[in-house]
Amino acid sequence: MTNSVRKVAAAAATAVLGAALAGCGGGAGAPDAGREARMGTPAASASASTSASAAGAPAASPQAGAPAKPPTMAPGPNGLTPVFERAKQRTDKTVALTFDADMTSDQGPRAADGEHFDNPALISTLRTLKVPSTIFMTGRWAEEYPDQAKSIGTDPNFEIANHSYSHHAFTSPCYGLPALDGAAARADVDRAFAAFKQAGAVNTVPYFRFPGGCYDDQALRALSTAKVTAVQWDVVSGDAFAKDPVAVAEQVLAGVKPGSVVVMHCTRSAAPVTEEAVRRIVPELRKRGYRFVKVSELIGK
Helix, strand or coil: HHHHHHHHHHHHHHHHHHHHCCCCCCCCCCCCHHHHHHHCCCCCCCCCCCCCCCCCCCCCCCCHHHHHCCCCCCCHHHHHCCCCCCCHHHHHHHHHHHEECCCCCCCHHHHCCCCCCCCHHHHHHHCCCCCCEEEEEEEHHHCHHHHHHHHHHCCCEEEEEECCCCEEEEECCCCCCCCCCHHHHHHHHHHHHHHHHHHHHCCCCEECHHHHHHCCHHHHHHHHHHEEEEEECCCCCCCCCCCCCHHHHHHHHCCCCCEEEEECCCCCCCCCCHHHHHHHHHHHHHCCCCCCCCCCHHHHC
16 A cells, blocks of 8 residues: 555544544644644644554463564655554454553653653553553653663563654644654654663664654655654554543454554553553453454564
8 A cells, every 4th residue: 555545544544533532632722632642643734645361262472572673664655654554464363452652742740740651550451461562652751761661671572662752743733732843853763762772671663653643745754764664553442531441442342353553542641541441352352363463563464
């Protein structure tokens, strides 16, 4: 699939998902615009080319260590950063649960006042249920929680991918987030990888998720020298600011198909019911015959 086709599909998915995410904010100027963008929910940008274990179920074993060379996709047309949304295989019932560990560069004072941008209970549950997962982490999150970043990034059950350093937008408008230009965007990605290394995380992979899900050709061009694959999703959990774990679980279960990428969050203050939703999602999908994998395995198929 070409980048242009991907972006048209993403824009269509964004329109459908917007109704499910009502109350989380909208474009620039919406009451909770920055709030939704920090949680990585999909957004449309300015240009037309923008896209937006349970009883009776066998536990999937985590992969033995991080892959030495995680697979990446070939560059898109004109050398643009490739974009991955879902593995297109039709028969292998694999699904990747991905979790955005969001924290913007200016949220330090809120963390100092006691707001929790981490979710240790969720990570513990993923370990207990033996669910291989990909954590899309901001560099600022890794700096705020270096011990947790190291713990996640040295556990073979997980891989850490890049969600930028600052969680600023890579195109505009994007839910009111301040935007980075091309050079600043590229540097922001490098700074996040440096923060993971500084924290001691070793299971890092060359994958990137745009803050707010917002990108266009200019953003893809800015990252082309970073040699990363941009990873979007085809199933949104709706866990951002949700209060009902059953509704989150039902939304995920209704959307998953073989090869799906599910976007969820590892940010307890703004996604408080994710851990409970995961405890409902995992056994049901296993009952349906699904196997949980990291994004690197989906891309490698």
